[in-house]
Amino acid sequence: MPYVTSLGLFDEKDITLRGLEAVRSSTRVYLETYTSILAIQKSRLEEFYGKTIIPADREMVETESDEILRNAQTEDVALLVVGDPFGATTHTDILLRARALGVPTRVIHNASITNAVGACGLQLYNFGQTVSLVFFTETWRPDSFYDRLRENADLGMHTLVLLDIKVKEQSEENLARGRKIYEPPRYMSIPQAVAQLAEVEGVRQGGVLAPDRTLAIALSRVGGGPDNERIVGGTLAQLREQPPDVFGEPLHSLVIVGRRLHHLEAEYAAAFAVDATLWKEVAQNVYGCNFD
Amino acid sequence: MPYVTSLGLFDEKDITLRGLEAVRSSTRVYLETYTSILAIQKSRLEEFYGKTIIPADREMVETESDEILRNAQTEDVALLVVGDPFGATTHTDILLRARALGVPTRVIHNASITNAVGACGLQLYNFGQTVSLVFFTETWRPDSFYDRLRENADLGMHTLVLLDIKVKEQSEENLARGRKIYEPPRYMSIPQAVAQLAEVEGVRQGGVLAPDRTLAIALSRVGGGPDNERIVGGTLAQLREQPPDVFGEPLHSLVIVGRRLHHLEAEYAAAFAVDATLWKEVAQNVYGCNFD
Numbered sequence: 389m390p391y392v393t394s395l396g397l398f399d400e401k402d403i404t405l406r407g408l409e410a411v412r413s414s415t416r417v418y419l420e421t422y423t424s425i426l427a428i429q430k431s432r433l434e435e436f437y438g439k440t441i442i443p444a445d446r447e448m449v450e451t452e453s454d455e456i457l458r459n460a461q462t463e464d465v466a467l468l469v470v471g472d473p474f475g476a477t478t479h480t481d482i483l484l485r486a487r488a489l490g491v492p493t494r495v496i497h498n499a500s501i502t503n504a505v506g507a508c509g510l511q512l513y514n515f516g517q518t519v520s521l522v523f524f525t526e527t528w529r530p531d532s533f534y535d536r537l538r539e540n541a542d543l544g545m546h547t548l549v550l551l552d553i554k555v556k557e558q559s560e561e562n563l564a565r566g567r568k569i570y571e572p573p574r575y576m577s578i579p580q581a582v583a584q585l586a587e588v589e590g591v592r593q594g595g596v597l598a599p600d601r602t603l604a605i606a607l608s609r610v611g612g613g614p615d616n617e618r619i620v621g622g623t624l625a626q627l628r629e630q631p632p633d634v635f636g637e638p639l640h641s642l643v644i645v646g647r648r649l650h651h652l653e654a655e656y657a658a659a660f661a662v663d664a665t666l667w668k669e670v671a672q673n674v675y676g677c678n679f680d
Numbered sequence: 681m682p683y684v685t686s687l688g689l690f691d692e693k694d695i696t697l698r699g700l701e702a703v704r705s706s707t708r709v710y711l712e713t714y715t716s717i718l719a720i721q722k723s724r725l726e727e728f729y730g731k732t733i734i735p736a737d738r739e740m741v742e743t744e745s746d747e748i749l750r751n752a753q754t755e756d757v758a759l760l761v762v763g764d765p766f767g768a769t770t771h772t773d774i775l776l777r778a779r780a781l782g783v784p785t786r787v788i789h790n791a792s793i794t795n796a797v798g799a800c801g802l803q804l805y806n807f808g809q810t811v812s813l814v815f816f817t818e819t820w821r822p823d824s825f826y827d828r829l830r831e832n833a834d835l836g837m838h839t840l841v842l843l844d845i846k847v848k849e850q851s852e853e854n855l856a857r858g859r860k861i862y863e864p865p866r867y868m869s870i871p872q873a874v875a876q877l878a879e880v881e882g883v884r885q886g887g888v889l890a891p892d893r894t895l896a897i898a899l900s901r902v903g904g905g906p907d908n909e910r911i912v913g914g915t916l917a918q919l920r921e922q923p924p925d926v927f928g929e930p931l932h933s934l935v936i937v938g939r940r941l942h943h944l945e946a947e948y949a950a951a952f953a954v955d956a957t958l959w960k961e962v963a964q965n966v967y968g969c970n971f972d
Contacts, residue, residue: 396696397789404790405700406693474798480948487951494905495799497689497791498696502804504789506766512794513812517837518805539835545809613786656772659779 390460390486392473394498397611399428400436407496411437414466418444418456420479422555425573425639426470427609427616433468441468445556449478453485460491472500499611501641505548508605508619509656514648516545521581521642522552523574531588534596537644541596544648549585551576551640575638578606578620582628582642599625601674603645603667605657608635622662623670630662651677682752682778684765686790689903691720692728699788703729706758710736710748712771714847717865717931718762719901719908725760733760737848741770745777752783764792791903793933797840800897800911801948806940808837813873813934814844815866823880826888829936833888836940841877843868843932867930870898870912874920874934891917893966895937895959897949900927914954915962922954943969 391410396402403411411417419430419441426433434441444456444467456467473479473495486493506512517540519533533549540547554574562569582604589597596602600623608618618636620627627642654671661667671677683702688694695703703709711722711733718725726733736748736759748759765771765787778785798804809832811825825841832839846866854861874896881889888894892915900910910928912919919934946963953959963969 394791401698401701402696402789404688404694404696408697409693472795472798472804474795474804477803477944480801484948492906497694497796497799497903499686499789499791500795502795503764503766503792506764507787507789509772511769512764512766513810516808517835520805543809543831611789614784652769652772656776 389464390457390482390491390493391464391466391496392479392483392493393466393468393496394473394500395426395468395470396498397471397501397504398609398616399426400433402498402611404496404498407498410464410466410494410496411439411468414464415459416442416465418442418467420444420449420467420469422446425553425555427612427637446478449482453482456482457486457489457491460486472502473497475500501548501550501610504610505607505641505643507610507617508607508621508643508660510546510605510643510645510653511650514546514646514650514653516540516543516547516646518548518550520550520552521576521584523554523576524584524587529587531591534588534592534594538594538596540646543646545646547644547646549581549642549644551581551642553639575640577632578635578640578642579628579630579632581640582624585624586628597624597644599623599628601670603649603670603675605643605645605660606635607641607643609637609639610641619660620662621657621660621667623666626662626666645675647675649675649677651679655679681756682749682774682783682785683756683758683788684771684775684785685758685760685788686765686792687718687760687762688790689763689793689796690901690908691718692725694790694903696788696790699790702756702758702786702788703731703760706756707751708734708757710734710759712736712741712759712761714738717845717847719904719929738770741774745774748774749778749781749783752778764794765789767792793840793842793902796902797899797933797935799902799909800899800913800935800952802838802897802935802937802945803942806838806938806942806945808832808835808839808938810840810842812842812844813868813876815846815868816876816879823883826880826884826886830886830888832938835938837938839936839938841873841934841936843873843934845931867932869924870927870932870934871920871922871924873932874916877916878920889916889936891915891920893962895941895962895967897935897937897952898927899933899935901929901931902933911952912954913949913952913959915958918954918958937967939967941967941969943971947971
């Protein structure tokens with residue numbers, strides 16, 4: 389049976405027992421590497437599982453699904469993903485392909501940032517739609533996410549902003565010359581994300597994001613526990629000013645706090661604030677939280 | 681250290697390796713039983729862990745948090761929850777209490793219905809805010825969820841509707857007489873949920889839910905794999921008419937499909953439909969999906 393198995397968020401111990409059984413029983417184990425990453429190297433997973441892992445980039449998952457599914461009627465095959473198995477359409481594609489071949493599949497769920505974001509102290513039921521922020525280039529600065537952000541803001545909802553990662557990326561020159569040379573992986577930092585948001589707010593002028601009046605929370609390495617996880621709250625201006633080592637290694641996500649902010653949410657999150665006094669002042673004066 | 685550890689969604693094999701380590705190293709293991717349940721009995725977990733499990737109802741988690749956290753500076757203690765560790769405010773309360781005592785904590789994340797709902801084929805980024813539907817009584821028929829549902833509908837977003845469960849419930853008579861006699865657990869069924877939605881639509885008349893024109897998807901025992909999980913799609917009228925065994929044992933959740941439905945989402949979900957032809961007709965004629 390083909391298994392699409394989430395590894396969870398952080399390291400080799402975040403897999404479920406059912407997921408580990410699926411890996412151990414599989415004749416081939418693929419690791420999807422283009423939508424998210426673990427905090428550890430593939431080699432550590434291989435040692436832990438006692439299995440060779442085949443890296444599967446987007447192109448492979450999209451164009452070689454029949455190879456991934458080869459003999460899956462009679463053998464177990466595992467496609468490992470970080471975060472949610474349904475977070476990327478290519479994972480859905482492979483399930484559809486299996487369905488077309490008449491092969492039953494099993495998805496093994498696990499944590500994803502979509503639910504683990506609750507670690508910042510904001511209630512999950514106060515979140516609206518999730519948006520993604522991609523790296524801007526000279527010629528490509530897509531801002532359709534701003535409409536989603538505004539819809540959430542109009543309702544007072546919080547927004548989870550997923551920050552772009554680039555793995556197996558070609559430079560424009562290498563792409564133009566057809567050279568399969570790839571750049572090192574890149575992960576969008578919190579200050580860069582905030583700078584891009586500010587640029588789009590400047591163009592759109594929708595009043596959704598104000599440097600000193602919009603609260604936000606940066607989450608880094610969620611699920612890594614006290615030694616690794618970092619959660620930092622502040623105004624957008626404050627987060628933009630932080631030196632990179634405040635946030636540390638990837639992956640990073642950002643939450644834009646909505647106007648329905650409850651004072652208990654604000655109090656819980658104040659412990660993560662760059663400056664708890666300012667955090668509470670903004671929560672009170674701009675968001676209308678009553679801390680008495 | 682106190683651990684708040686999610687067990688995942690279905691059975692004893694859905695815990696992560698890190699979660700299992702936390703359970704094994706803990707001197708006391710509590711199981712939160714009032715917001716969600718696993719498909720298996722506590723005794724099966726106890727056997728699997730080789731540990732006695734202390735059931736923790738809402739009252740206990742709320743009023744005896746110091747007992748749960750006793751000696752947590754020097755010993756490991758685990759509070760097990762089903763679904764998301766931040767899904768219930770009482771879990772947050774215990775983390776706050778530990779913070780007040782100066783005890784570092786660790787949350788071990790896992791799957792919750794908030795992300796596993798992707799199994800129905802709808803994209804997670806097309807979901808708006810999640811709502812909860814409680815059992816109506818003669819005197820208490822709260823309908824504020826309808827405002828949230830309408831906000832999502834106005835934006836065309838899908839809505840995850842969480843259905844009430846009642847554990848350790850007292851009858852009005854036993855409550856009045858102060859008798860600590862509890863009713864058997866109850867779980868809201870899909871037809872009952874749809875009936876309550878119809879009643880509120882009838883009162884509010886907001887045009888959000890139409891029996892023959894609103895598509896919905898019922899998810900049962902998500903994460904249980906091909907032998908247990910059941911996903912059933914249809915119009916609200918169709919879901920309301922289904923006999924209970926179509927959905928089977930708890931837990932059940934319901935998704936109200938929003939107007940932004942993409943034709944690929946509709947096609948994926950059509951495989952779960954009571955009547956795939958009608959499903960696609962409604963997706964085309966009401967939701968504007970183009971299947972050509």
